[in-house]
Amino acid sequence: MKRIIILFFIVSMMAGCSNVYSAEEGYRMAIINHGFPVPKNASELKPELCTTDIAKSAKYKLNDIGGEQGEPPAHYLEEITKWGWTELEDERKGNIHFYEKEGKVMSLIFKKNVFDVFEMSSEAK
16 A cells, blocks of 8 residues: 555656746757757757758757647747847748848747757758
8 A cells, every 4th residue: 555655746746747848947059050049948859850851950848838729929929039040030930930040041930849940951041
């Protein structure tokens, strides 16, 4: 009986420790481009396959990163700009955002609890 209570306690603690987007947590370098920020508490997932348009890809899980409709947090988009990236607003398509810096183009796709970061290939420009 004691083991069951301990197991229940551990499982309930783990369920309450899921990562949620918070601007206060800060940011770190993306695994595919060290000059591009991602929220520090985002967990890496298996990325999408690359195509002729995508040179590198990364997928992250972070609860509430994309809101109900997949809209990104304004603070995160501001942080990307602070890191020197310029949004290519003419290229934006719904929840897909494009940023450029020093000849590199990055793309972000937001869903409710997951977001993808793509480094676009030079052929896609």
